[in-house]
Structure formats: structure tokens, C-alpha cells
Amino acid sequence: MELQVYNTLTRKKEIFKPINPPHVGMYVCGPTVYGDAHLGHARPGITFDIVFRYLKFLGYKVRYVRNITDVGHLENDADEGEDKIAKKARLEQVEPMEIAQFYTKRYLDAMDLLNVLRPSIQPSASGHIIEQIDIVKKILDAGYAYVSGGNVYFDVLKYHNDTHKYGILSNRVIEDMLQTTRELDGQKEKHNPADFALWKKAEPEHIMRWPSPWSDGFPGWHLECTAMSAKYLGDKFDIHGGGLDLLFPHHESEIAQSVCAFGHEPTNYWIHNNMITIAGQKMGKSLGNFITLEELFNGTHKLLEKAYSPMTIRFFILQAHYRSTLDFSNEALTAAEKGLKRLLEAQRNINNITPSNNAAELDIKALINNCKEAMDDDFNTPIVISNLFEAASIINKIIDGKEKINSEGLEDLKALFNNYLVDILGIKDEQTSNMMPTIEGLVKMILDVRQEARMNKDWAKSDQLRDKLAEIGVKIKDSKDGVSWSLD
RNA sequence: GGUCUCUUGGCCGAGCGGCUAGGCACCGGUCUGCAAAACCGUCUACUCCAGUUCGAAUCUGGAAGAGACCUCCA
Known part of the structure; x- marks a missing residue:
């Protein structure tokens, strides 16, 4: 039997055929590092670890790219110009990069404990500003973006009218969206409420900023994944993964960006993990x-x-x-x-x-x-x-x-x-720690003493030893063939 | 409001037209100086209503309930 994967794009299981076997390129949306990883982060970490491990088991040579989002994006829908990482940095009076580094390390430590294999490449958004600016230029050149007040916006309506593709992944009807999009602050520069930012001009108080042809600012919300996946996996790769909550608008917009910048969709298989509730x-x-x-x-x-x-x-x-x-x-x-x-x-x-x-x-x-x-x-x-x-x-x-x-x-x-x-499955036996030889010796010694007591039918002492061991987490099992034990 | 998804036994969770998934818990038994573990066995199911079919948890239609997305989110 061949490997079948459920493709969110087509909504059915498809036989997995890599573009360039035995190589497989996989890109997965990683965490925004402005807080400790929670149970929800464990799900995609482990889900795509399984994909990674299984593809390797099948003999594929997998390049697995998972980004670190250290440009925090906007805190809320109002275009106040402050992003999550910048805000946290301001509150704690440190450099934004300190925040990002701190939580990146903690995220990776947690993933290590979960026995999640490290991806082949873990690029950070802040390290790929040039690549992101380059994508913006490509989309502008293609005519699917416009500059407005130092910002660059993606022209969703024009894109959709030309390609009929906005909504193919999330199954959304753009006409409905245009009607239901709420009136938001700071939307004046947009031609259309559904348009999304490719580049944002930084307000004076916004501390995370980079120079660009349009303004000192920062890249849009969906750009980093397009830029970094293209850089490390090529503009057409095999698998793009992430949480189901990223389906819209994030992944939908990634498709739009790729189609305009490269002339085709970024990936063949979209895989999404569901939520933990x-x-x-x-x-x-x-x-x-x-x-x-x-x-x-x-x-x-x-x-x-x-x-x-x-x-x-x-x-x-x-x-x-x-x-x-x-x-x-x-x-x-x-x-x-x-x-x-x-x-x-x-x-x-x-x-x-x-x-x-x-x-x-x-x-x-x-x-x-x-x-x-x-x-x-x-x-x-x-x-x-x-x-x-x-x-x-x-x-x-x-x-x-x-x-x-x-x-x-x-x-x-x-x-x-x-x-x-x-x-x-990547399950490892946590009992097998490096303390084990010592513990083994100690337990064996105690069990020998207990065995002696049992030979003398000194049940009180035997039971006492068993209970004491149980107290510190060593469980004893008596059987015909002898005594065995395990850590609780 | 729009789009989509889900509803399985005490709990978690597979299955997606016919064949007891599995785990945990409970109960009974075997074993054991006692206990634990292990082993054997038993018991609880497919939200409701209608339809298609020889046959439905599984397909179709309807109802009820829950959730996700539509705004950063894994």
C-alpha cells in the first residue's frame, strides 16, 4: 500500500507523490515566540514530527523547515502598529530580540522533552527581511499589490477576479467575505477591507522596524512563510503543514502570494492538524x-x-x-x-x-x-x-x-x-535514565536483604521493605521465578 | 450573519455499508503468605427522526446540540 495523505486543498486523501523523489520538502508554520509553549503547540510539533519520521522511515530524504516567528505581528485588529513581541519587550523593558531568543529556547527545550526531532532548518522571520522585501517587489511588479501611505497591500479582489483562487483552500466565497468584513480602524489606506498587508509602515513607537523601499517598517503577516519556504525548499515543494486555525487567512494568503510572485501555488499537499480543546x-x-x-x-x-x-x-x-x-x-x-x-x-x-x-x-x-x-x-x-x-x-x-x-x-x-x-511514534522509555545503573544496584541490594527475610518467613520485615520501596516509587512484583521491580 | 466540521459505551478514542478497534475505569475469576502486576472473562455504544439498501454508527434528507474559521492564534 502506498502512503495516502489527506490534502486540505482537495479535501480528500491522495496518494503521496513527491516532486523530486527521494527528496521531500516540508514546511510547517512554527510558533510566534512571545510566550511559553502550551499544550496546543505540542500538537503540530508532534503531528509533523510523525510525518517527518514516517517519511524518513519510508526512505525519503526529507528537508523539514519550521519557522520561528520573531516578528510578532499585530496585537489586535486595530492598526496600532504594535506587535506582540514588541509589546512584551516594552512591558519588560528589554530588546524585542531578547524576548524572541528567550522563548525560542524554551520552545525548543519543550519540544526536545517531547522527543520532537529538530527540523532540518529553523529560519526566523527577522533573519529574512530581505527575502520578504523581494517577494513584495515581485508581487508589486506582477500588479497585484499597491502602495498606500508607506504600506503595501495585496489586492485581493484583483487577484481573485484574475485567478478565481482566493478561497480555494479555505473554501470561502470572496463575495460573502466582502460583505461580512467588519469596519476596522486604520483601514483607510486599503482599497478593500479584504486586502492584507505585505509591508507595514512602523509607527514612531514601534520598535521592531527595518528599512524598505516603501517605509521603515515590518513585513506583513503572511509573508515570512512564502519567503522562507521558497528560499529553502524552492517555490514549489511537497508538503505545507500547520494548525487548522492557520487555514484562513494565513495559508490562503500564502497561496495568493505565491501565485502572484512565482506564478503557481507553493505546495502540492496541505496538511492541517486539528485543535486541542x-x-x-x-x-x-x-x-x-x-x-x-x-x-x-x-x-x-x-x-x-x-x-x-x-x-x-x-x-x-x-x-x-x-x-x-x-x-x-x-x-x-x-x-x-x-x-x-x-x-x-x-x-x-x-x-x-x-x-x-x-x-x-x-x-x-x-x-x-x-x-x-x-x-x-x-x-x-x-x-x-x-x-x-x-x-x-x-x-x-x-x-x-x-x-x-x-x-x-x-x-x-x-x-x-x-x-x-x-x-x-517517537516514544522513548523515560525510565532509562543515566541514573539507572546506580538505582539498579541499590534496589538489588535491598531486594537481596528482603529475600533473606522471606527465606526466614519474616513477613513483617519483607513487607516493610516492600512498602518503603513503594514509598519512593519502586514497585515490587513477586513471582514464582523471582522478584522483579519497576519505577512507578 | 456567512463558511465548515463534529455528536460513538462511565471516560478517552478508532472505524466511514455486512466482520467484538484499542486504552483507562468497573466487576468476576486464575495466580500469590499478603499485596501489586500479569493473565482470562463479563458489562456498558453508535444524539434524534425519516429514507435508500437484503443489510447503516457508516450513505441521503430533516431536527437538536457542540465546536472551528470569518481578527493574532498551533
Whole structure:
């Protein structure tokens, strides 16, 4: 089966065919770095990490570009000329670039903890002002933009009349939009309310500014992605991704910009992840109902009953398909945590299995095949996980002596977990830290003492040791073959 | 108001015409000095109404509810 991806542009699943195999170019809209990353940021980070990982697994050579938006864009719809990063900088009395650097680092740290692979290139908007100005010039030359009071605006109506393309991605009818667009402040310079800025003149108090042929100012909201994707992936590349909330106007406008600047649409496949909701409502910075990743990892948010590890968050997100909304709750997160633990314990137990020669065949290959088909079907990670649970159940039965496996089956089992759980889903065993050798030694020592007590039928002492260990998070399991333990 | 999407069991969440998804929780059992884990088993579903079909959670029409986008947002 070939990889099929759901293309937002055509609204159906399509067989993935790269322009220039084995190379694949993928551009994903990254964060605006004026605040800590929250649970919502984890979704696209992980979604496109999966795409990245799976394409590589399939043998493609992927160049993955994810931008850092450090030109903060406007704070609100009134053209006050102050952007988010500049505002934060003013409030904290630091350089805007300090704000951007600070939150960029924190964003990347959080993504690292989530085991999100670093993209091939992470360009920043502020580092590509020249390229953005160049795109503005191209669009002006093509006749689809106009200068007005030091600003440059994209002429949406002219573009639409000539190409009939404004709205192809978001399925919007421009005539409707023109009627419903509200009266906004500072719109005088625009020919039409639907027009969007390519270049904005900076007000005197606006501290983030660059020189341009039109004014000292800053680039428009949608320009950086057009400029940077074209620079690093070419003006026609394979995949463009981002959150569903960016569909309109951001991605729609990117298409318009590319068509005018380069004569064609920027990408073949548009992939959008859905939102994470909290109590059924979108979690978002502007809604103030978000939980930062740090709070999640520490358990410090008032909505959290406890801390959740980065892998729990990752697993939680992967248990839903990326195009579905995913509702946050303590119950759901706890369920994910327990399920993940079970899966990881099964994975560890693979190493304790001794294959039997005369074992009947267990059809591990079917599970591997299921996983492959699930990933090929628009990255259906929940199905992959359900198959891994099937495998976990088989492993447990073998460990329990209720099932046997031959060496080929065992190898398949190892491959299944290594390929799908570790490499593709990117789940790592957080227990395997560098402290482990020490802890292992200590626990073994204590268990030896306990074993002695048990030999003497000193149950009180045995239980006391078990309870004390449990208190510090070491769980003991007694079985016929001996004692095993795990960290809680 | 316009455009679009969603509504699955106690909770989360797949499925998209016929075949028990899966996880968590609950309950019963096996195992165990006890406990935990593990294993086995059981129980809860497709918002409502009408239609198409031999057959619908899955297709069509209608109703109700929820959400997203239309303004920066992942």
C-alpha cells in the first residue's frame, strides 16, 4: 500500500507523490515566540514530527523547515502598529530580540522533552527581511499589490477576479467575505477591507522596524512563510503543514502570494492538524485557557491533578488522529499514562523472552502489516497504538508462560516495537535514565536483604521493605521465578 | 450573519455499508503468605427522526446540540 495523505486543498486523501523523489520538502508554520509553549503547540510539533519520521522511515530524504516567528505581528485588529513581541519587550523593558531568543529556547527545550526531532532548518522571520522585501517587489511588479501611505497591500479582489483562487483552500466565497468584513480602524489606506498587508509602515513607537523601499517598517503577516519556504525548499515543494486555525487567512494568503510572485501555488499537499480543546473549547493563547507544557510537566496548573511526563503528553496526542479535535482532561491523561506504562513494560519484557523452537507461529507479521497500513492511511497513529497493545498482550502471555514464540516471531516483535513505537511514534522509555545503573544496584541490594527475610518467613520485615520501596516509587512484583521491580 | 466540521459505551478514542478497534475505569475469576502486576472473562455504544439498501454508527434528507474559521492564534 502506498502512503495516502489527506490534502486540505482537495479535501480528500491522495496518494503521496513527491516532486523530486527521494527528496521531500516540508514546511510547517512554527510558533510566534512571545510566550511559553502550551499544550496546543505540542500538537503540530508532534503531528509533523510523525510525518517527518514516517517519511524518513519510508526512505525519503526529507528537508523539514519550521519557522520561528520573531516578528510578532499585530496585537489586535486595530492598526496600532504594535506587535506582540514588541509589546512584551516594552512591558519588560528589554530588546524585542531578547524576548524572541528567550522563548525560542524554551520552545525548543519543550519540544526536545517531547522527543520532537529538530527540523532540518529553523529560519526566523527577522533573519529574512530581505527575502520578504523581494517577494513584495515581485508581487508589486506582477500588479497585484499597491502602495498606500508607506504600506503595501495585496489586492485581493484583483487577484481573485484574475485567478478565481482566493478561497480555494479555505473554501470561502470572496463575495460573502466582502460583505461580512467588519469596519476596522486604520483601514483607510486599503482599497478593500479584504486586502492584507505585505509591508507595514512602523509607527514612531514601534520598535521592531527595518528599512524598505516603501517605509521603515515590518513585513506583513503572511509573508515570512512564502519567503522562507521558497528560499529553502524552492517555490514549489511537497508538503505545507500547520494548525487548522492557520487555514484562513494565513495559508490562503500564502497561496495568493505565491501565485502572484512565482506564478503557481507553493505546495502540492496541505496538511492541517486539528485543535486541542479544553472543556470542549479550543485551547489558545488569546483565549487564556491554555496550559503551558512546563505546567503540564510539573503539574503546577490549577486544572491539573498531577504532573504528566512529556512522553505521557506525546502518547496522549498520538492516541487521537491528528485531524480530530482532542479534548484535554485529567482522566484522559491518566489513562494515557497508564496505557503507555503498560506498553513500555511489555517492550522491556521482550528482552526477557526466550524463544522456543517448537513454538506454533504467532502472527506478529500481521501486526506489523497492520501498523504499516495504518501509517499509510494518513498517519493513523491510534490504529498503530492499538496494534502495539495487541503485541503487548502477546508478550505478557509469553512471559506468563501461556504462549510460546519462535525466534523469528521474537525478532518480528522486536522490529515491531523498534520501528513503530520507538522510531515512528517517537516514544522513548523515560525510565532509562543515566541514573539507572546506580538505582539498579541499590534496589538489588535491598531486594537481596528482603529475600533473606522471606527465606526466614519474616513477613513483617519483607513487607516493610516492600512498602518503603513503594514509598519512593519502586514497585515490587513477586513471582514464582523471582522478584522483579519497576519505577512507578 | 456567512463558511465548515463534529455528536460513538462511565471516560478517552478508532472505524466511514455486512466482520467484538484499542486504552483507562468497573466487576468476576486464575495466580500469590499478603499485596501489586500479569493473565482470562463479563458489562456498558453508535444524539434524534425519516429514507435508500437484503443489510447503516457508516450513505441521503430533516431536527437538536457542540465546536472551528470569518481578527493574532498551533
